[in-house]
Amino acid sequence: MLLDRMEYEVQHCARRCSKSGREFAPGEVYYSALVVEDDELKRYDYAADAWPGPPEKTVGWWKSRLPQRNANKKHWAPNDVMLDFWDRLADQSDKQDMRYVLTLLLVRRRVFRVEEEKLDPNGLEVLVVHCPRRDAMYEVPTVEPSPPRIDRIQEELAALLR
Numbered sequence: 001m002l003l004d005r006m007e008y009e010v011q012h013c014a015r016r017c018s019k020s021g022r023e024f025a026p027g028e029v030y031y032s033a034l035v036v037e038d039d040e041l042k043r044y045d046y047a048a049d050a051w052p053g054p055p056e057k058t059v060g061w062w063k064s065r066l067p068q069r070n071a072n073k074k075h076w077a078p079n080d081v082m083l084d085f086w087d088r089l090a091d092q093s094d095k096q097d098m099r100y101v102l103t104l105l106l107v108r109r110r111v112f113r114v115e116e117e118k119l120d121p122n123g124l125e126v127l128v129v130h131c132p133r134r135d136a137m138y139e140v141p142t143v144e145p146s147p148p149r150i151d152r153i154q155e156e157l158a159a160l161l162r
Contacts, residue, residue, distance in 0.1 A: 010034065011043045015066065018044040019052070024066045033061040077161040079111050079133075085160065097145040098153050103129060103138075105157075117142070 013032065015024050024030055024047065031051040033044050035058050044055065054061045076082065086106065089099035106112045112129040115137065120126045125142035145153055 010041065013064070013066070014043075014045050016045065017047040017050050019046055019050040022047060026066055026068045028066050029063065030066065031061060031063050034059045076105075076109075079106075079109065082106060082109075082161055083111065083131075083134075096141055097143040097149060098156065100127070100140055100143045101145065101150075101153050102157065103127060103140045112138075 013024075013030070016022065017024065017030070024045075029048045031046045031048065033046070033054055035042050035044060035055050037057065041059065046052070077085075082102065083106070086099060086102050089095050089102065092099075103112060107114055107129065111133065112131055115128045115130050118126055118128060120139070120141075127140045127142055129138050129140060130136070131138065
């Protein structure tokens with residue numbers, strides 16, 4: 001299903017409770033809500049014990065945990081390595097779902113920018129992305145993996161790209 005895309009800048013966690021003003025401790029669970037106010041999208045973060053439930057006009061909410069200060073952070077491969085791997089996946093018909101997932105990761109890392117979602121001549125969904133570093137446009141088939149396949153893709157990408 002093609003969706004109308006609206007892009008919003010969502011603030012990062014303020015690391016402070018919107019209700020009490022108390023700063024979150026490392027490892028603490030908190031809730032976040034995106035709320036429409038005066039035609040703007042605003043983020044509010046709440047300590048678990050101060051969470052009132054989703055406020056009025058909430059667009060979305062979620063539960064998170066503030067990272068520990070010394071948490072072992074895993075680092076992804078450099079963007080050029082990821083792009084080279086993405087290129088190699090283009091010729092592997094059995095890995096198009098992985099290429100689609102990697103495309104979304106590269107969008108998240110701002111290596112690609114989504115230009116549009118459209119249907120190809122066969123009626124299949126295609127994601128059109130622009131790569132500023134290459135000054136190139138790409139059409140990537142939208143191949144959403146099955147739930148069991150998602151885990152295998154995650155493991156394979158983590159092993160190859162971390």
